[in-house]
Amino acid sequence: MAGNQSQNNQPNKSTLEEIRANRIEKVQQIKDLGLNPYAYKWEVSHYAQLLQEKYAELPDGEEVADEVSVAGRIMARRVFGKLAFFELQDETGKIQLYLDKKKINSTMSDLTGAFNHLKKLSDTGDILGVKGTLKRTEKGELSIYVREFAILTKSLLPLPDKWHGLTDTEKRYRQRYVDLIVNPQVRNTFRIRAKITAGIRRYLEQRDFLEIESPVLQSEAGGAEARPFITYHNTLEMDLYLRIATELHLKRLIVGGFDKVFELGRIFRNEGVSTRHNPEFTMIEVYQAYADYNDMMALTEDLISSVAQEVLGTTKVTYQAEEIDLTPPWRRVTMQQIVQETTGINFAQFDNFETAKSAAKEAGIEVPEDCKTIGKLLNEAFEQKVEESLIQPTFIIDYPIEISPLAKPHRNKPGLVERFELFIVGRETANSFSELTDPLDQRERLEAQAAKKEAGDVEAHDVDEDFLAALEYGMPPTGGLGIGIDRLVMLLTDSPSIRDVIAFPLLKSQSVAVKSFDYDAEKQILKIEFNNGSIYKYLDVPESIYKELKETPSVGKYFNSHIKDKFGFDREV
RNA sequence: GGGAAUGUAACUCAAUUAGGCAGAGUAGCUGGCUUUUAACCAGCAAGUUGUGGGUUCGAUUCCCACCAUUCCCA
Numbered sequence: 001m002a003g004n005q006s007q008n009n010q011p012n013k014s015t016l017e018e019i020r021a022n023r024i025e026k027v028q029q030i031k032d033l034g035l036n037p038y039a040y041k042w043e044v045s046h047y048a049q050l051l052q053e054k055y056a057e058l059p060d061g062e063e064v065a066d067e068v069s070v071a072g073r074i075m076a077r078r079v080f081g082k083l084a085f086f087e088l089q090d091e092t093g094k095i096q097l098y099l100d101k102k103k104i105n106s107t108m109s110d111l112t113g114a115f116n117h118l119k120k121l122s123d124t125g126d127i128l129g130v131k132g133t134l135k136r137t138e139k140g141e142l143s144i145y146v147r148e149f150a151i152l153t154k155s156l157l158p159l160p161d162k163w164h165g166l167t168d169t170e171k172r173y174r175q176r177y178v179d180l181i182v183n184p185q186v187r188n189t190f191r192i193r194a195k196i197t198a199g200i201r202r203y204l205e206q207r208d209f210l211e212i213e214s215p216v217l218q219s220e221a222g223g224a225e226a227r228p229f230i231t232y233h234n235t236l237e238m239d240l241y242l243r244i245a246t247e248l249h250l251k252r253l254i255v256g257g258f259d260k261v262f263e264l265g266r267i268f269r270n271e272g273v274s275t276r277h278n279p280e281f282t283m284i285e286v287y288q289a290y291a292d293y294n295d296m297m298a299l300t301e302d303l304i305s306s307v308a309q310e311v312l313g314t315t316k317v318t319y320q321a322e323e324i325d326l327t328p329p330w331r332r333v334t335m336q337q338i339v340q341e342t343t344g345i346n347f348a349q350f351d352n353f354e355t356a357k358s359a360a361k362e363a364g365i366e367v368p369e370d371c372k373t374i375g376k377l378l379n380e381a382f383e384q385k386v387e388e389s390l391i392q393p394t395f396i397i398d399y400p401i402e403i404s405p406l407a408k409p410h411r412n413k414p415g416l417v418e419r420f421e422l423f424i425v426g427r428e429t430a431n432s433f434s435e436l437t438d439p440l441d442q443r444e445r446l447e448a449q450a451a452k453k454e455a456g457d458v459e460a461h462d463v464d465e466d467f468l469a470a471l472e473y474g475m476p477p478t479g480g481l482g483i484g485i486d487r488l489v490m491l492l493t494d495s496p497s498i499r500d501v502i503a504f505p506l507l508k509s510q511s512v513a514v515k516s517f518d519y520d521a522e523k524q525i526l527k528i529e530f531n532n533g534s535i536y537k538y539l540d541v542p543e544s545i546y547k548e549l550k551e552t553p554s555v556g557k558y559f560n561s562h563i564k565d566k567f568g569f570d571r572e573v
Numbered sequence: 574g575g576g577a578a579u580g581u582a583a584c585u586c587a588a589u590u591a592g593g594c595a596g597a598g599u600a601g602c603u604g605g606c607u608u609u610u611a612a613c614c615a616g617c618a619a620g621u622u623g624u625g626g627g628u629u630c631g632a633u634u635c636c637c638a639c640c641a642u643u644c645c646c647a
Contacts, residue, residue: 018601019619076610078611080606080613083609085610098608123601159583174642274645508642
């Protein structure tokens with residue numbers, strides 16, 4: 001540090017740190033002028049988009065005396081000696097600011113050299129409030145002829161490249177706020193998402209459905225086959241699960257006498273991450289008493305097409321260059337029939353599994369270990385050979401009973417249940433049954449699940465006795481429906497990945513380096529402090545590990561391969 | 574869990590084929606400029622080449638491990 005700071009009295013650096021320091025210096029200069037770089041309030045009279053529309057007919061070079069006040073972020077600066085053009089972006093769009101030195105200095109005479117201060121102290125990224133009149137420049141750009149300005153928030157960090165924007169996918173997800181600033185279509189995606197969920201709620205409320213919130217923290221996860229997140233309640237000293245479905249609680253409400261209920265909310269499944277899966281995602285479940293799955297098909301069709309019409313103004317959408325027609329009615333076909341169409345195998349004809357299995361293998365279907373019934377085989381054939389070809393909205397109906405533990409047996413097809421799934425662009429988008437209301441049948445099926453859990457299936461769950469008790473009080477015939485909101489939003493916003501429709505998708509935390517470590521030989525506890533400040537105590541760590549950790553040239557590498565995931569730990573900080 | 578690709582300045586990208594001083598544009602800083610639209614002109618500054626090892630006189634480049642991301646598969 002000491003020796004080499006003599007010659008350059010003011011080195012012009014532009015690392016991120018230097019840019020930031022420079023802007024902090026500007027914050028101070030703004031304060032020194034008696035102004036607040038972090039203002040409290042700005043009275044906005046118009047949004048940019050509205051002005052663009054309202055003054056669309058204003059001819060080039062003409063002005064109008066209408067006073068407006070706008071606020072937004074400076075996205076671009078084109079500065080001349082005594083004139084400057086800024087591009088201001090608010091939530092709705094952009095508008096140019098026409099900043100004339102003479103005008104500003106005369107109307108803001110309280111602040112000497114106001115124009116030069118703006119030139120020197122503002123940067124792209126700052127939030128600026130301006131008042132002025134409207135003027136279309138000679139080059140044809142609608143502008144605000146600024147009379148008065150205020151820097152409302154000083155930005156300390158530079159925006160991404162003004163032309164290329166932010167394209168690094170990881171940064172877009174990790175720093176969504178920057179993505180939103182510079183990529184208008186991302187803002188639009190989330191605007192549409194909000195309209196979709198609002199539209200769904202409005203649709204259901206108009207039909208007398210009641211939205212009731214069920215618990216996220218549950219003592220037993222149920223209602224789906226999925227691995228749950230487990231958490232812990234300290235004062236109650238109990239494990240709790242984050243819900244994997246809202247099904248079992250919404251059905252309790254049907255038992256309680258509500259005929260039409262729904263919940264649109266967050267579901268958590270402790271599973272992998274992909275373009276179609278996020279560990280927390282949004283689902284709506286709808287239950288209607290005295291209805292069956294045929295009614296739910298009609299509801300699904302009408303709900304989705306109505307919302308598409310309302311939000312996009314059409315029921316014909318383009319998804320990844322493919323035309324999808326959501327205009328009802330949608331095709332309805334049984335699973336058995338569409339598998340037969342595609343593979344030529346009629347699974348209804350089999351009465352023994354081995355014959356069915358060899359037929360399936362002949363058709364190129366892979367038969368996994370745990371697939372031991374004709375019903376499961378049919379489902380395998382469907383998933384492997386049919387599913388991804390279902391591009392246009394299609395209801396697949398009448399599922400095997402083995403894979404549908406909460407659905408009512410089909411009224412006239414033995415071995416099947418009254419269930420449908422909706423497929424659009426090859427993806428499961430909705431799932432629905434005539435709900436099982438027979439408490440004894442339900443008990444048997446849940447106990448079979450519990451046996452699977454006992455045998456080590458992490459996606460199976462214990463019997464929810466309270467739910468069964470509810471059923472024993474008697475649940476009316478009920479149609480139930482679940483729709484994956486994220487997938488629906490993907491479809492309606494033409495988004496290829498679920499992460500594009502989730503504002504803050506889950507990403508792995510960037511690994512942190514080991515800062516220091518310490519070993520308690522008596523208790524065999526290895527305490528590790530990481531660079532991010534967290535401290536972990538690894539338990540029952542043999543001394544040899546500690547010694548090797550001390551010796552190793554790369555602590556991080558040794559930690560990853562020999563300690564992390566190998567020992568139990570308590571997190572201290 | 575397996576495979577492929579990627580990671581270089583704050584942002585967008587070169588240089589890696591066959592190891593030889595890491596280079597542009599944008600953003601930034603200084604100066605100039607009253608009609609710009611990715612403004613322009615002159616100058617300046619800006620790098621732990623994801624991390625840690627190895628090979629080598631010399632590594633962004635070759636090898637190994639690890640981290641993260643993207644896509645595909647399970």
